[in-house]
Amino acid sequence: MVNRDGRREKRMRFEASVTLIRAQEPGVSESALTQNVSPMGTRVLVKSSMAPDQLLYLTSPTVGVRASVRVIYCQPLANGQFAVGLRVQGHPVNWAGFP
Numbered sequence: 001m002v003n004r005d006g007r008r009e010k011r012m013r014f015e016a017s018v019t020l021i022r023a024q025e026p027g028v029s030e031s032a033l034t035q036n037v038s039p040m041g042t043r044v045l046v047k048s049s050m051a052p053d054q055l056l057y058l059t060s061p062t063v064g065v066r067a068s069v070r071v072i073y074c075q076p077l078a079n080g081q082f083a084v085g086l087r088v089q090g091h092p093v094n095w096a097g098f099p
Contacts, residue, residue, distance in 0.1 A: 044084050
């Protein structure tokens with residue numbers, strides 16, 4: 001069943017620090033903060049723009065998450081940051097506390 005916002009899975013507000021590593025440039029990483037999560041995706045806040053379809057590796061040792069993700073959208077925000085929608089590639093992510 002699809003939600004009113006067009007998503008198949010339930011989203012949960014959840015703030016966690018994560019690191020995003022660019023697949024094509026393994027030495028390039030950026031810290032990010034999640035806004036909401038689901039087993040198949042997350043929305044994060046970052047300081048630099050990201051291209052749709054860009055492949056990244058997401059890690060968070062404190063939450064115990066490691067996943068390949070793909071950029072779905074990147075929206076500029078008024079404060080100079082960007083809101084980035086990420087879709088998990090492969091197996092669903094088990095975020096701590098997610099029902």
